Amino acid sequence: MTVAGRESKATAWSRPAFRILLGSEAVTLSGSTVSAVALPALAVLELRASTSEVAVLSFFGSLPNAVALWAGALSDRHPKRPQLIASDLAAAGALVTVPAAAFAGMLTIGQLCAVAIVLGAAKVVHDAAAVSLLPALVDPDQLQDANAKLGAASSVADSAGTDAGAALVGAVGAARSVLVDAVSFLVSAVLLWRMRVPETAPTPDAARPGLVRDIVDGVRYVARQPTIRTVIAALATLSFGLAIMNTYWAYYLLDRLGASPAAFGVIMGVGGAGGVAGALLAPRIAARIGIGSTIIVGFAVSPLAQVPLLLAGPGLRCQVVLAATLAGQLFWATVSGTSQRSLRQSVCDPSFQGRMQSASTTLTAGARSPPSPPAS
Numbered sequence: 001m002t003v004a005g006r007e008s009k010a011t012a013w014s015r016p017a018f019r020i021l022l023g024s025e026a027v028t029l030s031g032s033t034v035s036a037v038a039l040p041a042l043a044v045l046e047l048r049a050s051t052s053e054v055a056v057l058s059f060f061g062s063l064p065n066a067v068a069l070w071a072g073a074l075s076d077r078h079p080k081r082p083q084l085i086a087s088d089l090a091a092a093g094a095l096v097t098v099p100a101a102a103f104a105g106m107l108t109i110g111q112l113c114a115v116a117i118v119l120g121a122a123k124v125v126h127d128a129a130a131v132s133l134l135p136a137l138v139d140p141d142q143l144q145d146a147n148a149k150l151g152a153a154s155s156v157a158d159s160a161g162t163d164a165g166a167a168l169v170g171a172v173g174a175a176r177s178v179l180v181d182a183v184s185f186l187v188s189a190v191l192l193w194r195m196r197v198p199e200t201a202p203t204p205d206a207a208r209p210g211l212v213r214d215i216v217d218g219v220r221y222v223a224r225q226p227t228i229r230t231v232i233a234a235l236a237t238l239s240f241g242l243a244i245m246n247t248y249w250a251y252y253l254l255d256r257l258g259a260s261p262a263a264f265g266v267i268m269g270v271g272g273a274g275g276v277a278g279a280l281l282a283p284r285i286a287a288r289i290g291i292g293s294t295i296i297v298g299f300a301v302s303p304l305a306q307v308p309l310l311l312a313g314p315g316l317r318c319q320v321v322l323a324a325t326l327a328g329q330l331f332w333a334t335v336s337g338t339s340q341r342s343l344r345q346s347v348c349d350p351s352f353q354g355r356m357q358s359a360s361t362t363l364t365a366g367a368r369s370p371p372s373p374p375a376s
Contacts, residue, residue, distance in 0.1 A: 010139075012146035017137045020195045021130065022149055024188040028088065028126075029157035030164070031184025035095065035119070037165030038177040043112055046102065046174060053109050060113040064120035065365035071128040072358025073214040076351060080129040081197065085189050087126040092185035094118035095178050102175035127361065132353030135345045137197055143345055144283045144291070147338040151279035155272060155334065218355025227347050228356060231295070231340050236363035238299055245306055253322070258314045267323040274327030278334030291339050298336020305329035 012018045043049040043057055075083060094115045101107040138146045168177040209217075222228055253259045259267070286294045308325045312318040348356045 012138045012142040012149060015138050017195050017197045018146055020191050021137060022153060024191045025150055026153040026157055027184045028188045029154055030160060031181035033158050034165035034168060034177055035181040038169055038174045039112060041169050041174040043109060047109055049109055057113055057116055061116035061120050063117060064124045068124050068358040068361040069215045071124045072218060072355040073211050075128040075132050075354025080133040081192060081195055083125055083129040084192050087122040088185040088189040091119050091122040092182045095182035098178045099175040128354045128358050131357040140346050143342040144286055147342045148279050148282040151334050151338045152276055155275040155279055218352055219359060221352045222356055222359045228344050231344055232360050232363060234299055238302060239364040257312060259319060263319050267326060270323040271326035271330045275330035275334045278331035279338060282335040282338045285335050286339050291343055294339045295336050298332040301332040302329055
């Protein structure tokens, strides 16, 4: 495991196409975190949705992860830039219907669920195309730097977007706030339209096997490639364990340990800062100790970081310890996440990049609430 073990003389930032992709991802991630606040707020505050209806809304948002394998196969079949643009336009179109229906007094939980499905499907398609396109935008020894920059943008956008979403909902209302996300997808589509990257011409459909065969071939490729298979299996196992822990994390901290909402927010903010730092320092750490060691340390730290939570009690001192522990966990989770993704991209056959990523998404989609596991 030596990929990205040394720093490239020229960073990924030197590539114009990568700069466009990074800007596109940062814009849409920021907008999406606004919607992550605004859509549930609409359901609860405007539509008076019950707890079960909010749970159903969340379920429909994650449902498209079940078809990630199809998205990966499509990504490998067709040029990726048009898929990125189409997914952004689909998401923007779905989001625009929300304020339109709200202002007309016709918004329903059913419509929000439909929008959540479209957004989830657009994200699955977008992620498969973006992750598999990245190796074509930068040199192999720039992958670690590129993934680190994308990880930092994701961490900053998640934190800033959540705060902005809460402020916007309070200032202009949840329905108008959704428009911010719609505009972010339109901006992303315009940026991607300007991207110029050579893509291999796809094989004519008449000469290709069926989509199901593509999916089977992709799963078989991942299962037979030892490095990819091992990394994804370890990531899926860790994600499963953290998904169980994450289900009770906030409840245990707020209810059993008596942390106030403000204290909880501070703890999460400190943890998010750890994630940003991890993304920024990932290339240096991988260069210093090797990408294999980086991944192993990250995978080991995440479960060990849960121990202080189980031993903690009420009070400020324990809250400080938990904040520091969460920052350390997310630091190493992000370092490991960018490293294992770079490793998988570097060893994967270019014709299987989308299907490889979709296999990882399918196996790790269940664990997405904070604290986060290493990126899929």
